[in-house]
Amino acid sequence: MTRRGRFRGRSVDRAVEAFLGIRYAEPPFGPRRFAEPVPVDVPASGPPVDCLGFGPIAPQAALLPGTPLWRPGQEDVLTLNVWAPPTSPSPRPVLFFLHGGAYTFGSSAQPDFDGAALARAGLVVVTCNYRVGFEGFGHVPGRPDNRGLLDQRAALRWVRDHIGAFGGDPDDITVAGHSAGATSALFLAAAEPVRRVIAHSPPHRVYGQGFARGVARWVDTTTPESTVLSAARLAAAQRTGPLSHDPVLFGPVADRLPTVPPHVDLLLAHTDVEYRLFAELGGFRVARTDAGLTRFGRDWGIPDHVVDAYRGLPDAHTLLAGDFLFVEPVNRLFETHPRARLARFTRPPAWHNADLPFCFGNLGGADFLIGGPAGPDEHALSRRVLASWVSFCATGDPGWRGVHHWGPPTEPRRAPWRGVALDPVFPHPPVPPT
Template sequence: MTVVASEPSGSQPEVRAAAGAVRGSREAGVAVFRGIPFAEPPVGSLRFAAPRPMRGWDGVRAAVSYGPPPPQGGHFGMDALAQDAEGDDWLTVNVWSPDPGSGAGLPVMVWIQGGAYTIGMSGLPEYDGGCLARDGGVVVVTFNYRVGLEGFGQVEGAPANRGLLDQVAALEWVRDNIRAFGGDPDRVTVFGQSAGAGSVATLLAMERAAGLFRRAVAQSVPGTFFSPELAADIATSCAAELGLRPTVADLSTVAPARLSAAGDSVGAKMAEWTDRWGQVAHRSIPFSPVVDGDALLVTPWRALADGAGRDVELLVGHTRDEQRLFTAIEGLLGQVTQEQAATALQVFGPGGQDGVRRYLDGFPDAGPEELYELVHSDWLFRMPSLHLAQAQADAGGRAHLYELTWSAPGMGGAFGACHGLDVPLVFGNLDRGQPAVLIGEEPSREAAALATRMRAAWTAFADHGDPGWPAYDTEQRLVQLFDTRPAVTPYPEETSRRIWQDHTFPVLPLIGP
């Protein structure tokens, strides 16, 4: 493969990669290429199939606009954004490079966005990689992958985890093409948040992803991994919304927007299925990676404990108040009752009634809302993230752990250090996109300084594997706290750690008849 780059008239950077030439733009000193296909559109005969390599094209392809996002659930108006976009090139990459085509061999950071495996698109303004590439001297890559039923529904006749297979295909594109954009294919770091962090953890466990990245950053790892039986039962309910079966033959005839709407409909009434679907029904989580025995053999915690990621350096962490964002979205700030707290402790605490007792004993002064938020935060994000670092360290691998404890100033500080606050800080996009509501209309010097520190840590880790604080071990348990005054301390959530120390985050089963 020949890869070259040039700067034609008008300062429009041009790169020739495997499938053909692309012409991007130059923005604030960074070369930007948007909407480059890394796989054939997964429509028609390819719908619900594993991604197929993109065929080449003649001439020079314009790469100045994001590709259309994949079909989306309706949360935060994402479905409207997807439906308004033209075309079916759902699987595209975007590249920001300080120095394309020069053979610079820069570190590469490949972002996987979150969205509960149900929504998510790389074209959101908060994921613009310009600041990160320019300030950090790295090549930044973002991409789309299939979500919802298209990407994670258990469809008969189709491979499971199609969204994850899309991610592997995007990383293969990076391996084969990124040198043309100034990046080093041997210094690739994957980083992601929420479902993106769950994807990063899953890629660590997937044999077919081995060798595609050298380092990994997982920000707020969700602990939900489905059994095939649970995933199939949820998909059956989604298909039933349309009077169909969860098969390729039936669902491939359905318009993508209708299929996404069916997934939303089931997600909205999952509370009716708690006796069958268990914890995920209480949280309305209809999609997650499936431990299918093919693409994914075991959960990430099991895989890392067995040494799967020993050769990959890991940076992992969470925010202090993960649940606060969801409490606000649900309209429960200041409204959580004793009964709601008791139910949350019973459902999500480890060991049922024993978990309830541990929380009550461990946090004797906590009121209903604090207990409610603690157990939700621990179950879904905080303890899965901690246990990923512990599994890596126990297997002899290297892991660095952090916690974001800085409280978001937006809405009078009501959000605390909530889920998602790390995203604008890492990207440096403090005044754009949905997370901007957390930072406030006028980002403070304090916010800008914290963003600079986090961005420097992430890019240093991508460059040479050291974010600036000691690796985590199970004796000292040192953690970097990101706040107005950063500090390295023993892991601060010690009570929660002890409550969850024997939990294994198993595959979630179908529990009803």
């Protein structure tokens, strides 16, 4: 057992202390349901708060390996976790990480996001839960949109106010995220003062008000359980049209993606074949014919000449989808931001999320994501990738300028995209459930 200020955690080992399940906002249910998060007060006196286990996860239908299942009645879902080295004379850089999950599932309790290895390397690491799915991003008349993003802002403000008790520097915070968490990090950097941003595979997609209202029409919000179940039924009903290929119903309600301030250091990353993971897991319906590839391109608004450039390539459909939603937008953001660095993760399988175990130093149990058991080469690569994150959080320099490859150097498939406008707003209404 160990204490930091008003919090009682546990020692992971001699080099790291963990404080899990710290409440940063009141439970967002009852009269607070669909409202802005209400920050909690940290008492100045009284017994220390036990922070020994992860808090409940936000309402969702997903069952992820090593992660607790959400159960109706669990309401104290707005919590965060801190991994910190023992106290030192000077404050340490802070990494504030946001999990992904298509804005619909995921939690900070996933083993992938254990912050101990990064803390051993000298960072104070914070992860948090936030509302996902309809609870976090569904449209409710008279209530704020993007409640999941508001939760993240509340968690970051808690960190800024209290991270000093854990040895962290409140003026040296790097906001990081992967996938939906990466785009969330971009929104957070546009709304709150941060020093640096790490964004791995941010999806280039937001949803307009009309789309959000169309989704809300078919969701039963009577209880959190009915909300999760009816949203899942709506996603399953998307068998035709643009959403049939990858039925993601929730995300930031906005008319554009945010602009990261030019003074903020920005570390971007993408994998080589992002959508291969979704095809492997069955969440992405892969086109097996030229006609199917054409239909997909037109459903997603990809010009015919771009689609034609992918015909005949192995995994043409997954390459096209990943380049459209992740790879090309990340490369354009890199080209336009004055303080950006870019990493391309090309080590096979080089699919979405294959890089995260290397970043966190959590290769044990990640056999599927990284393509097999980790050996000496994988552990050596993880040490290098993790060190680049630590260096970036401390100095703004990950160890290179411009573009760096984690794996064999490759050239992205960019030529067909020249001059093609990439509108992030998804305008197509959902297909009603039958």
